[in-house]
Amino acid sequence: MQILVTGSRGQLGMELQSLAEHYPDYRFLFTDRTSLDVTDGEAVRKFFKKQRIDCLINCAGHTGVDQAEADVENAHLVNAKAAGYLAEAAGKAGALMIHLSTDYVFDGKGCRPYTEGDSANPRSVYGKSKLDGELEVLFNAKRSVIFRTSWLYSSYGTNFLKSILKQASEKNELKVVFDQVGTPTYARDLARTILDLLPAFPPRIRGEIYNYSNEGVASWYDFARAILEMKGLSCKVVPVVTAEMPAVAARPHYSVLDKRRIKKDFGIRVPYWRDSLAECLSAV
Ligand SMILES: NC(=O)c1ccc[n+]([C@@H]2O[C@H](COP(=O)([O-])OP(=O)(O)OC[C@H]3O[C@@H](n4cnc5c(N)ncnc54)[C@H](OP(=O)(O)O)[C@@H]3O)[C@@H](O)[C@H]2O)c1
Numbered sequence: 485m486q487i488l489v490t491g492s493r494g495q496l497g498m499e500l501q502s503l504a505e506h507y508p509d510y511r512f513l514f515t516d517r518t519s520l521d522v523t524d525g526e527a528v529r530k531f532f533k534k535q536r537i538d539c540l541i542n543c544a545g546h547t548g549v550d551q552a553e554a555d556v557e558n559a560h561l562v563n564a565k566a567a568g569y570l571a572e573a574a575g576k577a578g579a580l581m582i583h584l585s586t587d588y589v590f591d592g593k594g595c596r597p598y599t600e601g602d603s604a605n606p607r608s609v610y611g612k613s614k615l616d617g618e619l620e621v622l623f624n625a626k627r628s629v630i631f632r633t634s635w636l637y638s639s640y641g642t643n644f645l646k647s648i649l650k651q652a653s654e655k656n657e658l659k660v661v662f663d664q665v666g667t668p669t670y671a672r673d674l675a676r677t678i679l680d681l682l683p684a685f686p687p688r689i690r691g692e693i694y695n696y697s698n699e700g701v702a703s704w705y706d707f708a709r710a711i712l713e714m715k716g717l718s719c720k721v722v723p724v725v726t727a728e729m730p731a732v733a734a735r736p737h738y739s740v741l742d743k744r745r746i747k748k749d750f751g752i753r754v755p756y757w758r759d760s761l762a763e764c765l766s767a768v
Contacts, residue, residue: 488531498640542581586610659729661704669697
């Protein structure tokens with residue numbers, strides 16, 4: 485199977501690259517913004533014409549949640565319009581499209597884990613652009629699976645884990661919100677799950693949404709505490725509410741994803757977030 489990975493220098497893309505050697509049956513074409521700018525519709529069409537692509541994993545994204553508020557057009561271009569270009573090209577080539585979406589499509593007013601069937605109502609430009617991207621994929625790709633994930637971190641790229649470690653090396657005390665609750669997800673677990681499931685998807689699969697995060701629940705405060713404790717760092721973490729630390733973009737207060745569907749359909753085991761955090765920290 486020939487697999488095109490777009491945006492492959494981001495967290496998820498880098499995890500896929502580092503796992504590639506364990507999947508000898510797959511041949512990977514890893515591209516980044518320079519080798520394939522997904523917002524260039526013509527370049528996307530040409531790329532698919534030039535070589536056979538059986539599967540596309542779209543890891544490209546405008547993931548700056550706060551930045552997106554001031555960069556609406558670009559967020560929409562990368563997260564929605566480009567997803568449409570890729571979906572259309574994949575559809576024409578008969579390729580399966582794996583697309584990534586987010587817990588931020590929900591408004592977070594719920595108090596039980598969100599299922600794939602729950603109504604989306606994004607509170608941010610980023611969330612709205614990702615929801616529009618889902619629709620582009622559902623509409624244009626002939627074979628597609630959308631993974632909704634949350635709070636991705638990795639030893640690669642920029643993320644909350646790296647930011648906490650950096651701040652802890654500079655300060656004695658950090659303020660972190662405890663009224664936003666979700667589930668941290670090790671990008672390596674998500675990458676492995678995607679690669680493991682590729683042969684299990686039915687050939688005519690179209691527009692299926694699956695939630696995938698690590699197991700368990702945490703606030704950003706809990707996540708920060710766990711990072712510092714596991715690293716043996718003594719920096720103090722002060723729990724604050726979102727109103728005390730206003731960010732540019734509104735975020736859901738509750739965005740835990742219900743993973744019963746993916747576990748039931750494919751019998752997968754999902755690692756607990758603290759276990760995956762420990763694994764990741766051994767690589768940081
Ligand atoms: N990070 C999270 O917490 C989170 C949570 C839920 C869902 N997701 C979703 O999961 C997916 C992967 O996230 P991630 O954390 O791995 O993202 P990431 O680390 O920000 O990586 C995104 C990659 O996309 C690339 N990119 C941006 N514009 C592009 C373009 N026009 N053409 C080609 N590549 C482009 C970026 O390149 P540059 O570095 O050059 O900009 C970057 O390498 C995204 O769809 C994201 O929305 C992420």
